[in-house]
Amino acid sequence: MATDGRLRILVCGATGLIGRALCARLEASGHEVFRGMRTPIFANDIAIDYTSDFSVEDWLPRVKGMDVVVNAVGIIVETGANRFDAIHHRAPAALFRASAEAGVTRIVQVSALGAIDGDTPYFQSKRAADDVLRQLPVSSRILYPSLVYAEDGDSARMFRTLASLPLIPVPALGDAKFQPVHVDDVVDAAMLAIASSTASASSIDVVGLHPVSYRAMLDAYRAGMQFPPARWITIPRPVMTIAARVAGFVPGSKLTTDNWRMLQYGCHADAAPMTQTLGRPPLAIDQFISRNDAPALRQHAMAAWRLPMLRAVMAMIWLATAFVTLFAYPIADSLAMLHAVGLDGTLATVALYGAVGVDAAMGMACLFYRGRGLWALQAAIVLGYSLVIAIAMPEFLWHPFGPVLKNLPILAILLILYTEQPSWNT
Structure with a gap:
């Protein structure tokens, strides 16, 4: 680390939603950022491939001389060589072990809320990497983000599109609750994790202020885009189960049997640790869309x-x-x-x-x-x-x-x- 506090930081998954926002914040803060991505573009970009970089030797040259390593790589569905075990477990595990061996002072892992006890392959692969990191002799922080909202995020675009429909389909989810978190709060939590001097491993649930139902989540996005009150149609669970099975055969479909199971679990946690970490409450869902952004987002959603x-x-x-x-x-x-x-x-x-x-x-x-x-x-x-x-x-x-x-x-x-x-x- 430079004497002026400037850190050399490798962010893997720099082109993803969280990685992209984090890199921008780190650079604005004066740190030397190295972006880990499959196809490098600029001088400080480092070529990585989570579908094949499974050994410590693959990662040692990349992490040597780094002060901090951040893993923000993730997928929600498996396609081709992009398998959960490879992307979420084997490659990150090799990265973490290489970082500890190279003397990296801090590792930040972006996991997923539900990974601690979730039983789907998505959660299991996340948990496997988290467990490897906890056992290493290196200072670390594991972030467990809920659904992440960002204006340019794929999931946020999907939810805003659903919220803009004249008749909104809502799956029957019972008491399932969700606690979306704004990407700015996720980045704030990551920045604090990077700056922390804690020597041991720690973790935090990265969530928004309040849990809401799936319908209330879409209703908040609809209100944020200044639409009139919605009309709703409930899709029974058996219909959704069949739809998920059929959609699972469509390459790249976000609706799969496992994702449908995770949707039924919900995604929420106590916001108190997040509030204490940030020194303020995280944003509530009705604060995600500003009045100035509403007209443009409304038009994009309808289009x-x-x-x-x-x-x-x-x-x-x-x-x-x-x-x-x-x-x-x-x-x-x-x-x-x-x-x-x-x-x-x-x-x-x-x-x-x-x-x-x-x-x-x-x-x-x-x-x-x-x-x-x-x-x-x-x-x-x-x-x-x-x-x-x-x-x-x-x-x-x-x-x-x-x-x-x-x-x-x-x-x-x-x-x-x-x-x-x-x-x-x-």
């Missing part, structure tokens, strides 16, 4: 479900049109309409089935293609269809069902998708 909904509606329109033309509507009547525009015989048959192919292709593209050009192409097709029908069969312009006029809202949807596509992708 997260409105644009996919419009995309799905367009897919349904194109695919339903292809299905109806091919299987439901009389082919002879379709050919008669083509006759009205000057197409007969083989040419009409080719045009009919070609249109079916185009409709089906456009419908599938709505589901799987992300380019903005798709919406411009579809608008051109709709305008082309509308123009031909208006000229060849003008009676459809004043038909009481408005088959041509209904293309106007379709064009409006396409314009929204075209202009909003970049933000939908983010």
Whole structure:
């Protein structure tokens, strides 16, 4: 450590939610921060790979000369080589042992609230690394954060999106309580852990001020974004259990059987130790969203479900049109309409089935293609269809069902998708 109190600190998981915020705070405080990440970007970045760095020898060159090591790496679902035992246990255990051997003066471990007695693979893997750290002859602090709220956090975005729905689905969770904690309070707790001079191992539950039900949590986010009171629909536990089993087969799905079990457990603890540590109460959930941020967060939350909904509606329109033309509507009547525009015989048959192919292709593209050009192409097709029908069969312009006029809202949807596509992708 430098004589001016400046520390050399390795933060593993520096691109994650907590790691990113912690690195920014440490740098602002004047410390020399080394960011551990899979793909280094800047000079002080250190390449790490928690899917394979399982030996002390892997970590010794990286931790040599560090004053403090922070482990903030974590996953919520397993994908590919990212397995709980590797990411949460084997790699951190090797990191901790190497740090103790290299003379690192303090280790801060970001675990998870529930890891002490949780029985899912997620909790078990976290607990295994925590146990290794406690047994080492090095000063350490284990943080047990609850659900972490940050404006740019994935889980916070998901909860805000759910809270913005006109009808909010809520799983039947009984008495389960949750105690979200703001990322700023998590970082404050981590900064105090880094600065601590305590020589022994210690731990703290990092939670917000009050426990709330799942519904109350979403209601707080909804109120924070300045929405009117919500309408709710309760999803029975058996339905959620089946949904979790099915969703578990979808790669990257956050809803799995284990995550559904953890949701039923809840996630809360006594806030008194956190208050004592910070020297003030942690933020309450109704303080997470400021009035200034509310309008932008409200728009982002609604965009997260409105644009996919419009995309799905367009897919349904194109695919339903292809299905109806091919299987439901009389082919002879379709050919008669083509006759009205000057197409007969083989040419009409080719045009009919070609249109079916185009409709089906456009419908599938709505589901799987992300380019903005798709919406411009579809608008051109709709305008082309509308123009031909208006000229060849003008009676459809004043038909009481408005088959041509209904293309106007379709064009409006396409314009929204075209202009909003970049933000939908983010």
